[in-house]
Amino acid sequence: MSFLQYLINGISIGAVYAIIALGYTMVYGIAKMLNFAHGDVIMVGAYISFSATNYLGVPAVLSIFIAMAVCTILGIIIEGLAYKPLRGTSSLAVLITAIGVSYFLQNAAQLIWGATPKNFTSIVTSAPISLFGGQLTITGEVIITIVASAVIMLALHFFTTKTKIGKAMRAVSEDRDAAQLMGINVNRTISTTFAIGSALAAIAGVLLCSTVPTLQPTTGSMPGIRAFTAAVFGGIGSIPGAMLGGILLGVIETFSKAYLSSQFSDAIVFLVLIIVLLVKPAGLLGKQVQEKV
Amino acid sequence: MAEKYSREMVEVISKNLHRQQDLGKVPVLDVRNLGIDFGGLTAVDGFNMTIGPTEISGLIGPNGAGKTTIFNLLTSVYQPTRGSILVNGINTKGMTTAKVNRLGVARTFQNIRLFTDMTALENVKVGMHNSIKCGFISSLLRLPPYFKAEKEANKRAMELLDFMGLADVADTKAGSLPYGVQRRLEIVRALATNPSIILLDEPAAGMNPTETEELMHQIRRIRDTFQIAIFLIEHDMNLVMNVCEGIVVVNYGRIIAKGTPEQIKNDPAVIEAYLGKKEEE
Amino acid sequence: MKKLFALLMAAVMVIAMFAGCGSSETQQPTADSGETQGAEATGEATENAAAAGAIKLGMCGPLTGGAAVYGTAVKEGMEIAVEEINALGGLQFELKTADDEHNAEKAINAYNSLVDWGMQIMAGPVTTAPSTAVAGECAADGIFMLTPSASGVDVIEAGDNIFQICFTDPNQGTASADYIAEHKLGTKIGVIYDSSDAYSSGIYEKFKAQAEVVGLEIVCAEAFTADNKSDLTNQVTACQKAGADLVFLPFYAVEAAQVLTYANKIGYEPLFFGCDGMDGILTTEGFDPTLAEGLMLLTPFSADSEDEKTQSFVKKYQEKTGIVPNQFAADAYDVIYAIYQACVDGGVTADMTAEEINEIMVEQFTSMTFDGLTGAGMTWMETGEVSKSPMAVVIENGVYVGKE
């Protein structure tokens, strides 16, 4: 029974990683950049939602939409100011500006909301489900998070395969130059991707903080790196891969804490990652791209 | 036939074989029933051919016929699904591209692959990598062997550049050289590895007629000077017919004709598959 | 292009270096250019004081980054105390703060910048790892150091002039185990601790050692690290599965809030027992105080305390920052007053050198008794360790209720 409980715990945190990883992987797939500021956009999203509910008295569900709107605008601004001017140069240059943006968001958040952590009020009000006479407990957050991540994954999948702008995104991710020649506005497509990725980040922020209530300026950074790991784990650029990677990472982390060593769980998680990448160099669901000779 | 050799062994064997090859006993390249599938799709199948020392051969065929794939198989960029490749009598199965090169196969690329950030001279010196005899410690500590080796390398690299008429651009970044010059530089870099056969992938592509004419002379001169075999893919029929002694024609990954330029010109299968199609356009 | 940039950078570097030298040189004798900065932060009182010649106190702590909550609390607490003291007339203080990002290397840089400014007494750092590094410097330079909240043993071991106003970690671990055993609060003990944090693992180690001595059974000890502390559900689950009826939580309120929230969700209701870092949990913005009902902690400070001094401090702190002070702020407030008392009693004046002050302070601290917010009748041993009695409080109806 404890095995099941750990499994559920793992899936729960894994689903949060998965949502963050979805944003990561989408931006990576299209813009080919590691957006290290993604985790901090999540933090901003959570703060917006928190402020809306606690200071303005907005209902919790509505606050998510406010957070999404703010984060979308933020994402577009960041992209336009810090990333767009570097389009076409080394991806490392963009990586560094992303780090700069990350520092900026963290410190700006500290100036606005202060360093003292806020305890995020969960948006989920339903009571936890208790099974097997209390042996197994599934909280409302777990269910919401899992459902939300699955819905987002499916929606993204549908979006990228069925809609015009989604198809444009895929075209840009396959071959930017060819897409440009086919009349696709690459710059606008990338901006749209950032907008969607940031909106996702807002949802991820709210769900992350519903599961893990501590909200402070650095809240996003560690889960951000974990989610990046998850995205690579599943095959970066792949939407189902991000989902699978996130959940597996959560489960592995939980099991290594529960059954191996809580002290060395970080090392164990990363060791598993390395082994997986050695066996499957492009991640679990990633495409192995053969360089054309 | 043994399949795995240490690097040292390969060198020893290849040296001995170079000697035998001088006697003209072993073909430089002996390809038997070569084939490769990409996920169920057969790209090359039943490819057989031998190339003797100092022979100039051509490989022609319509676009997408599998010519470059054959080059990639010969240089171990791809591992064949079937068949074997013997370079100077040694089976290259399972070897890396680098090892095959050390056995004596050098190549150029259809889409030029120079080290664009380096000068022409440095490009050639990279090609000479395995023949520069200077240890890691020597170069790290700048011991006398380093200076001696570098001096010799510079001298030989300049000679090679000069041979192809590129001495003037030795100090220019490879990326900023004109297209035709880049193609020739790639040949020099390949020559710098001391090969016994050199594979040229569309060496005349993008060259104007004058440059192509010059290239034809140079290809013959390379063979005569270095006494090596040359195997080339080319769409310029004038070049192929004038330079090559033997020609192989492929279509859909299979050989459809083989012979001297005269034979190929008159082969009905070739005319249909290749030249005929060309006329239609 | 690259060269151009390199040259530009080189130029900036040269200018920066000379600016660095220049500014601190000019600052030292006249001591006013830097002062206005510090004074702005501390308010009007300090501004008047600056002219009269104030004793320069330096504080360094994490003002940015993940540990900024502790650094900023200490900074605010100290600023209030300095304002109050300066308003009294008499002995004047001038406080300058420097960010150490909770990093030993940056702490040394911060410390050096304070020394360049002319710091005479070190009132900091805040967290253990930077304090250990800075303590070594203070010992070597002969600058008196009194840390509000760095509770590691290594800190005071660095020298004879390093003092703490908070309990040492082992002290807390041992005291907690004793208290639990003495009052028979639990039979099966679960522990959750941060194995990457010096404070948390320091307490845990001593707790474990003492538990053996007093016969407490630890049924599970679950660790987390700074990198994975965003998810503590497993550790709680593990304690539940192990059937622990008392869970010892030697870490800060931030993580404790998570543990309590999750335990509540899964309906796990053991007795939770915390340390001084737990203080502040009731006032964490957004935290539902009913979840902390029945939580017990050993702490020297409670913001709900009825005494006048605490009330006035809490009120000022709230006016200044809008939030209720935690134990870090209270410790910081006490640090300034302890220094003030020692300075007054020892006859310290602003024109003394740091070394002279150091001697007086060491002498005073080892002999004086101090009453502060975080304890009455505090005395210090020669090692620098404070002796004050931890107070056990239990949260009932959303307020601290003292237990003996």
Place this chain on the structure above:
Amino acid sequence: MRIKNDRKTQLTNFLTYALVIVAFVILQYMSEGKMLTKSMQGYLIPICVYIVLAVSLNLVVGISGELSLGHAGFMGVGAFTGVIIAGIFRDTIDNEILRLALSMVCGGVLAGVAGFVVGIPVLRLRGDYLAIVTLAFGEILKNIFGNLYVGKDINGIQFAFSSEAIKLAEGGKMILKGPMGAAGIKKIATFPVAFVLILITLFVVLNLINSKEGRAIKAIRDNRIAAESVGINVTAFKLKAFVTSAFLAGMAGALFALNYSSVNASQFNFNTSINILVFVVLGGMGNILGSIISTTVLYLVPELLRELQDYRMIIYAIVLIVVMLVTWSPKVKQMIQVVQVRIKDLFKKKDKKGGSVNG
């Protein structure tokens, strides 16, 4: 025969050495004469350490073209090895310089070994996958050091992963205490030694770059397939670059640790790796002199911004973004080129007939 390009490289190398030596002489003179403020004095060794780290990382990122996000891990290996070695020989080797040198060499060697182990995945992975593996190794190393306990008593040295496992005899001393790290380290790092380490690093890195090994490494970066086609063993050379880089980072780490009285594992985290990467990218990929200058400037910027108090880090972030945009943006580059051409035109007014045919 004189080769122009070689001369240019020699000149740049000479300039690099000259800058370092001149800076050292001036600073050492000022330091001896007590002309430096305590802050300036305090920056000297860490800046040297970060220069070594940036230059060595540049070997991997700039020259070898592989993104590494775990450089701090190697620094940590060196740091902890150095602290342990210095702790063990504290009583046996009296000469501090000798003890420091021994610690640094041991730190370097162990970091090199770690680099070799980490380097093996380099054989299989490329690009961002390699980046994440280096990140992962960095975190693993940090996790291990954060739980390592080392004690020393008359019976010898004991290693363990928990504090209870070490039972020290009377008079024994803990050198390393897991998450609490090492405290009470005797500070034996000196500025001249740090300077010598920079010289060694420059010597190793510059000589490596301008040798056949360096050419091979650069060739792999520029075009892996072409490099293979001329007989270069890609794996071996990437590994050589990686191990050399780790070795130097280890030496720097040992020096770093012995410059402070305490050190703990969390100092060698992902953020530190990222900071070093920022130094490298801003200084220019493969540009060693650039790394040295950008490290110095970027280390000093947040320190000199201390007066800004709360706004310090936010200003630093903005500076970072703006500098990146100015130095890397194609538009800005174009503008600078136009200006350069105009300036050149002003100086030499040659007629501009017969533009190149080949284009």
